Amino acid sequence: xxxxxxxxxxxxxxxxxxxxxxxxxxxxxxxxxxxxxxxxxxxxxxxxxxxxxxxxxxxxxxxxxxxxxxxxxxxxxxxxxxxxxxxxxx
Numbered sequence: 001x002x003x004x005x006x007x008x009x010x011x012x013x014x015x016x017x018x019x020x021x022x023x024x025x026x027x028x029x030x031x032x033x034x035x036x037x038x039x040x041x042x043x044x045x046x047x048x049x050x051x052x053x054x055x056x057x058x059x060x061x062x063x064x065x066x067x068x069x070x071x072x073x074x075x076x077x078x079x080x081x082x083x084x085x086x087x088x089x090x
Contacts, residue, residue, distance in 0.1 A: 049073060049084060 014026035029035050051074040058065045076082050
């Protein structure tokens with residue numbers, strides 16, 4: 001956040017996202033330097049991603065079935081370029 005203050009839209013109802021017993025509201029959390037640090041990317045294009053392992057599942061029958069195999073990012077990236085996409089599809 002270089003010289004730029006994060007602001008919520010005037011009409012945003014932050015109380016709807018805050019439990020009644022919470023000592024902090026959403027504006028307090030967003031203003032917290034630790035939150036700002038955690039929400040700021042620390043990687044640049046071309047940086048190596050940390051290796052991780054995920055179980056592989058078979059969905060061909062319409063439900064999740066573990067295959068007993070695993071996906072390793074480092075192994076896949078050694079064979080070909082890999083694109084990681086993070087986001088919500090809901």
